[in-house]
Amino acid sequence: MSFIKLAQRFYSSAPAKTRVQLVAELRKLSNAPIIKARQALDESKGDFDAAVRWLEEDMRKSGAAKAEKIKDRATSQGLISISESGSGLVRASIIELNCESDFVSRTDEFTRLASEISEIAAQSMHQQQEASSHFVPLPVENLLQTAHKSGTVGTLITDLIARIGENISLRRAMLLSPLESAGSAFRVGSYLHQGRVGALDLISLRPLQSSLFKDDSFMGDLEKLERALAKQTAGFMTLGLDKRRSPEDELETVLYEQPFMMLGGEHASLPVRKVLDQWQEKWGLEELAVSDFARWEVGSD
Template structure:
């Protein structure tokens, strides 16, 4: 003989608030669990996981780039979390999940996305939290990539900048100094300015030394093949090509790019001037730039080191 359990509206309401699931799904779960609230919640999680599994094959091309810098500036994290539509990318639950994951990455410093997904977040793993959010929101969600900078030396700081237009781009920068600065806030402000520059100018390399001979040769080959050089004498052609390649590479090297807030000086000169004001020598050790939808793998970052 089957047991019929009376499910009150308040029970359904409480389960909906905790799970975020649809009202009818909450009622069905409570009936199936014979009124046991915790069991009903577990049933919803199981069904949510099944639902999430079905959605996992759907493409995720929207989302957010989120990040965090610790109060002391020693650790910075950058995470790209994807969803299917721009509407969900602006959903409060999705945004909150992204911020939680970025904060967790900054505090626990996982080596890659796989390690991040296994970390505990509010009593469950990040993977489980993502699965539950998929069930609530109804779209596939994935954590695409991660960068964590943990200062290797005591002198220095990190900076973060997230583009204000929908969080589609973000960067973190690590600065190293030869000695401690009197006012860390001043150095942190410089690091944030440089992170903003990275988002705006999108450098490919940190310094000229990071450019491979293969890249340089490829650029030379392209320039040599241009029609306007066909009738030039070899020595003149070589001089023009060298100048063009040098200019092109300078546009892609962070230290040589015109600083976005003052194009009359390069990033290197801007940093040198700021360092002099603070009584230190400063240099950018590395940076990471995430642009939503870039085709990097889950753990890849646009990073360069001196």
């Protein structure tokens, strides 16, 4: 929410306040230094809403200047953030947002920024007919220029740079938007481990009867399976789906060959693929598979 909207909520119906109170509220809304809050009131001749707009514009300018000044500083810390579209479509995004220090990466402001960017990315559009994969890399430059209610993704980042004085960079972003597949239904499993490791698993299934999706018992079992698959992908150093990515890789880097520890119980020692086969048979499905996955870790390729 922008400073202006917050100001309207805080101030529009409030009685007249002293200059000291106005300065305090400006600082609360914007985290601006007291000198800047006083200057904003002076420049706006005591008009609170105008002072908020002045601070917002000043922060944008100072943020851009500060971002330019510190843009070469290394950003080796950060967070992975995942968002799933709430539009009824099977669509999700995963992004990596970097900063300079572990301390900043754990702040509420940085966490909210990463979450907001991943939500915007999840709504991104791409030319489905040109895609050859369920996962589509999103060009960072394009995402930075994506419009937002208070500017662009880029201005969201520079605004936070202005407030914390640390370099922040959007390293990468990817959209999960399944390719069409006749007869198959898609589901998404997602998991974040302390914001440092994130996984998205695209699960395809083909039930004999579509009414199965109205069965509460089936849906509860399916949601548990989705979560466990994503947690498994993140928890192991998963590189391949059904075979090694390279001859040097360990067998446990292959998802289907891993013991399904994250599902637990009697399945914990069985390979993931065997458990999926059993699950498919239990519910009478024609097909059950992990079609693709993405596993990201902060600082890794």
